[in-house]
Amino acid sequence: MKTRGTALNPHNRFQPIATDRQANGSWYQDPDDELNPDSLATEVTDDQVRTIISRNQSPDLPFDQSINPYRGCEHACIYCFARPTHAYWDLSPGLDFETRLIAKPNAARQLRRELDKPGYKVSTIALGVNTDAYQPIEKQRRITREILEVLAEYRHPVSIITKGALILRDLDLLSELAAQGLCSVRVSLTTLDNGLKRVMEPRTAAPATRLRVIRELSAAGVPTGILAAPIIPFINDQELEAILETAFGAGAQRASWIMLRLPLELDELFRDWLQRHFPQRADHVMNRIRDLRDGKSYDARYGTRMTGTGPYAELIRQRFNRKVRSLGMDQYETAPLRTDLFRRPGGEQMNLI
Template identity: 80%
Template sequence: MKTRATPLNPQNRFQPIVTDRQYDDGWYQDPADDTCPDSLATEVVDEQVRTIISRNQSPDVPFDQSINPYRGCEHACIYCFARPTHAYWDMSPGLDFETRLIAKPNAAEQLRRELDKPGYRVSPIALGVNTDAYQPVEKHREITRNILKVLAEYRHPVSIITKGALILRDLDLLSELAGQGLCSVRVSLTTLDNTLKRQMEPRTAAPATRLKIIRELAAAGVPTGIILGPVIPFINDHEIESILEAAAEAGAERASWIMLRLPLELDELFQDWLQRHFPERASHVMNRIRDLRGGKSYDSRFGRRMTGTGPYADLVRQRFAKRARQLGLNLHEAEPLRVDRFRRPAGEQIGLF
C-alpha cells in the first residue's frame, strides 16, 4: 500500500476465529481493477470518553500520567510498540492501526472535569505517548490543541513526544506554558536518511523538518530534546552519533534512546517489513534482537524492555552517552516542570464571594 508501512492485517489475539488472509484465490489481481486499490484511505470514528487521563506505575518511563487524543496512528511507523493495543478495539495491529483511527472529541471537556475533582493531585501529563498527538488527523480535529488550551488555563505541567510538524501550529500555547516552566517537548528522531524514513515511518515529517521543529521550539523558549527511539540493529544504529550532532546543532538540550521492542503481533509485522526492505540482512537483524532479549524477540520485564541486555546493548549505551556528553546534551533526565502553579479557574472565581 502506498504511504503505508505494512500490507498485512493479522488477526488480533482476542478473536476466537482465525481467517487465513494470505491464501491467493486469484481474485482481484488485475492492476487495472479499481476494486483492488494500491492505497487505502484513513477512516476515523469518534469515541465519547468517560476518562481521559491514563495512569501507570512503570519504572521505565519518567511520568505517571498521560493523555492520548487518538487511538491508532496514521504516521504508520512499522516499529510502533502501540500497535498491539489496537486489538483491544477488535481491530488488527497491522493495516487497521494505520487506517482505522478512533478520535476522542470530548477529551478537553473530560480533562476539565478530572482536573476539577477535589482529590486530583498534580503531576506532569505526558501528551501523545501511545500514539502521536500530532498525527495528520489532528490538523482538522484540533483535539490536541483544545487539550493544551485547558492545560494552559489550569497552569498544568505537560510534556509532549512527537514526530509531527503540526506541533508548530501550537507554538503560541507551548511558549506560554514554557514561559511558566510548565512545558517540554521531545522530538522523536530516528534517522537522517529520507529513504529509510519513507520505508520505516511513511507518513511522518522528514528528518530535516524534525530538525526545523527543534530549532523553532528552542527559539521560542520551549525546552526541547530528542528521543532516538527505537535503535534498530544494523538498520539505524550507525547513525547514533550523527543524529545527536544534528539535534545538538538544532538546539536540543536533552537526549535519550530506546531499543527496538517487538511485543505480541508487532513481531510478525516487523519481520515481514524486514524481508520486504532488507532481505539480505533480515536474519542478522533478528539474531541480534534475540541476543538482546535472552533468545526471544521480546522481553517485557521492567528494566530490560526499553534497552535490552548484553554486549550490544552496553555498546549502544556507551556510544550514545559518550557523544551526548561531548555535545553537552543532558542524558535521560526528565525536564523539571513546575507543579506549584496549578489553579482551578472556576474555584478561584467562587472564592471571591
C-alpha cells in the first residue's frame, strides 16, 4: 500500500462477524478490483465532541491531562500503540487507523467551556499523545492551532510530542507560551536512517527535518527535548547513541526512551510488517520482544510496560544513561511548567454576574 504503514485491516475485535475475501481457497489480489487498490486517499469525519480533556491516573505517564485533536493518524507509524483505540469507533486498527480519521472541529470551543468551569484544577495538558497533533491534515484543519490559541489566552501550561515539522508554523504561539514558562516540546526521533523511516513511519517528517525543528524551537527559546521511541530490538536499537548525540548537537536539552509496545491488534500488524521488510530478522526480533515481556508479545503492567524487563532492557537503560551523562544532558534540570499564571479571560467577571 503506497505511502501507508500497513496493507492489513484486521477485524475489529468488538464486532461479532468477520468477513474474509478469498478466491479458490487462496488469498488473491485482483489489480482491477476496486476493493483492493494499491493506494488509498485519506477520509476525514467530523465529530462534535462533548468533552475534550482526557484524564488518566497512570503512574507511567508524566501528565494527568491530555488533548487529542484527531482520532487516527495519517503519519502511519507501524508501531503506534494507539492503533487499537480505533476499534472503539467501529474501525480497524490497521489501514483504517491511517486513512479514516476523525477530526474534532469544536475542540477549541469545548476547551474554553471546560477551562471556565469553577472546579477546574490547572495541570499541564499534553497535546497530541495518542495521535500526532501535527499530522498532515492539521495544515488545512488548524484545530491544534486553535487549541494553542485558547491555551495562550488562558495562560495554561502545555507540553507537546510530535514528529511533524508543521509545529514550526505555530512558533509564534509556542515562543510566547515558553517565555512565560508555559510550554515544552518533545520531538519523537526514532531513526536517523531515511530508508528505515520511509517503511516504519511513512508520512512523518524526515530525520533531518526533525533535527531542524529541534534547532528552530530551541533558538526560539522553547524548551525542547527528544523521545527516542520506540526502541525496537535489532531494528533501530543500534542507533540509540547516535540519535542522542545528533539531537543534542541540534539543541535538544533532555531525552527519554520507550521500548516497543505491541498491545492487541498491533501484534499482528507489526509481525506482518517485519515479515515484509525484515524477513531474515523477524523471528529474532519477536523472540527478543518476548524476552522483554515474560514470554509474551506484550505485558500491560504499570512500571514495566514502557521499558520491559530483563538483561536487554537493562542494557538499553545503561546505554542511554551513559550517553546522556557523557553529553551533559543530565545537567539540564526539567523545571515544571508554571500553573500560577492561569486566568479565565472574562470568566471571573461572568462568575460574579
